[in-house]
Amino acid sequence: MLKKQLTKAVTKVQTMDALLDMQKKLQKLGPVPNGKDIYDYAIKFFNIIVEFQDKYAVDIETFSKTTEDAEALAKHIKNSGRDEYGWVRAQRGESVTLHNLYLGNVYGIWTNTAAAFKENKDPDVQKIIQMQLRGFIQSHREPMIKYISNVLGNNKKPDNFIVKAAVKRAAR
Numbered sequence: 001m002l003k004k005q006l007t008k009a010v011t012k013v014q015t016m017d018a019l020l021d022m023q024k025k026l027q028k029l030g031p032v033p034n035g036k037d038i039y040d041y042a043i044k045f046f047n048i049i050v051e052f053q054d055k056y057a058v059d060i061e062t063f064s065k066t067t068e069d070a071e072a073l074a075k076h077i078k079n080s081g082r083d084e085y086g087w088v089r090a091q092r093g094e095s096v097t098l099h100n101l102y103l104g105n106v107y108g109i110w111t112n113t114a115a116a117f118k119e120n121k122d123p124d125v126q127k128i129i130q131m132q133l134r135g136f137i138q139s140h141r142e143p144m145i146k147y148i149s150n151v152l153g154n155n156k157k158p159d160n161f162i163v164k165a166a167v168k169r170a171a172r
Contacts, residue, residue, distance in 0.1 A: 009158035011062070016157050018056045022048055023148040026141055032134050036126075039098060039118040042133050045141065046080065046088050046096040053081040054092055058151070066154045073147035080140045087136070106132050 025048045033041050058077060063070035082088050090100040098115035105111045107128050117129045 008062070013158055015056045015058070015062065016152060016155070018052055019058075019148050019152060022052045023145055023152075026145050029141070032137050032141075035130070036118055038130050038133055039114050042101065042114065042137060043096055043098060045137050046101060049077060049080040050082055050088060050090065050096055053077055063151050063155045066151050069147045069150040069154075073144060073151060076140050076144045076147065080136075080144075103129050103132060 026045075029041065029044060029048075032038060058070050058074040060067050060070045060074070080088075082090060082092065087102055088096055088100070089102055090096045094100070098118060099113050101114040102111050103114055103117055109125060109128060117125070120126060120129075
């Protein structure tokens with residue numbers, strides 16, 4: 001029983017630390033750029049998400065004081081993360097690149113890789129795909145930053161020497 005509680009506490013600490021790291025990285029990205037720079041920005045954005053997604057999960061039971069915010073955050077991570085038929089088709093543990101990020105399927109434009117769209121010379125296609133990408137990132141980045149603040153700010157981090165020692169040991 002004690003081992004199970006300790007494991008839950010360690011997992012909570014590690015998840016909270018990872019959420020804080022993700023929040024800082026999302027903030028550091030800054031606003032979505034214009035033009036073709038948006039493609040490289042998107043790679044950075046999606047890599048932040050999948051890096052968290054590969055190692056952690058936002059468990060609503062763990063963040064019981066903010067279940068609605070934790071649930072919303074978990075949905076944003078899922079929607080922005082890996083999906084074999086979605087935008088991010090990178091395999092678990094694999095970085096997101098222009099070649100495994102898929103865009104399109106909008107306004108009659110077929111789905112293709114971000115690499116193909118970045119090289120596309122048609123200004124109308126560029127405008128539409130960049131608008132799609134901008135809308136998606138903006139609809140996830142800012143809300144995720146807010147939800148992380150709420151989750152971290154309203155849930156206490158287990159803080160005693162036993163948990164700290166276990167976290168340290170788990171990090172090795």
